[in-house]
Amino acid sequence: MRKTTLPLLSGVLLLGAHSNLQAQTPDAHNNLDAPFVRHIRPDRPGQTVTTSMLRPGQFQVEVGTQRELPAAGLGTTASVGLLRVGFFNHMELRLAQGYVHQPPRPTREGAPTVAFGLAPLILGAKWLASTRQDARSQVVFLTELTLPQTGDRSLHLTKPLAAARALVSQQIGQRYGLEANLGFSQSGFRAADTKQGQFLYTLALNGPLGKRFGFFAEGYGTGRGSYTYGTTAGLNWRPLPGLRLDVTAGRTLGGHQHTTFGGGLSLRLPH
Known part of the structure; x- marks a missing residue:
């Protein structure tokens, strides 16, 4: 795993260093018409x-549903x-x-029940670290x-x-974009909780397919010590500048293997 994460981490750091230089060049001021910047980019459906960040006064709603089908056993659906x-x-x-949807009732007596209903609430914030928003590197x-x-x-x-x-993101030409995430999560705030925390890394490519369609493909890994790897790919359609619909499919390549299928909608106002 260490051999896998080191190249990705190095790439993230190099893109981050390049971002500060690129964001200060004149090209960064003439990039607003690039599809990578102009088109709505939601934070779903992949990992x-x-x-992409909204400007003051804008808001964006993103909703989606995903069906997870394990190699064995009943599948689950979450929105x-x-x-x-x-x-x-x-x-x-x-x-x-x-929201975790209620699964079918088990037919076997004594089978474990699966929890369903509203999931815990998540509060969050994005913070721009680059010197300019919507630059080619960010x-x-x-x-x-x-x-x-x-x-x-x-x-x-x-x-x-x-x-x-x-x-971290790097625009490729005027049409495509490469994006990477490097994250860490832990339950609780004690120092001992850090030892149980989970790492996440992702690498994704996205871009337009004509004027109204686009694609997305990613690879990711998550865990600590023992990692789960997976891929996700999808297509999206933009009938209006601030509206996007998407369909996706994914597959885990390690751990508890399962296949996922999903779809969703994103709306940004004003566009």
Whole structure:
């Protein structure tokens, strides 16, 4: 695993260093018409969170549903809603909550029941680390806090779950974008909780397919000591400048193997 993460971490750091130089060049001021900047870029449906940030007064709603089919056993379906609000001083505020749908009743007597209902509430914020928003290279930090004792009782957390990510993007030409995430999450705030924390790294490529369609593909790994790897790919359609619909499919390549299928909608106002 160490051999795998070191090249990605090095790439993230190199892109971050390049971002500070690129963001100060004149080209950064003439990039607003690039599809990578102009098109709506939601923070779903994959594991990769985009560096795209809303400007003050803008808000964006993202909703989606995903079906997870394990190699053995019953599948599960979960939906999530995310509200993003552009704030001043290059900051974006976020509020997210998921819903785990009720699975079919088990036919076998004594089979374990699966918890369902509203998931815990997640508060978050994005912070621009680059010197200019919407530059060809960009660095953004994301912080999130999942609140205990929120959502349905069967899904309550006993301790808050804190997470942080470094988000890095590099525009390729005028059409495509490469994005990477490097994150860490832990349950609780004690020093001992850090030893149980989980790492996450992702690398994604996205871009347009014609005027209204686009694609997205990513690889990711998550865990600590023992890692789970996976891939996600999808297509999206933009019938209006601030509206996007997407469909995705994914597959884990390690750990508890499963296949996922999903779809969703994102709306940004004003566009």
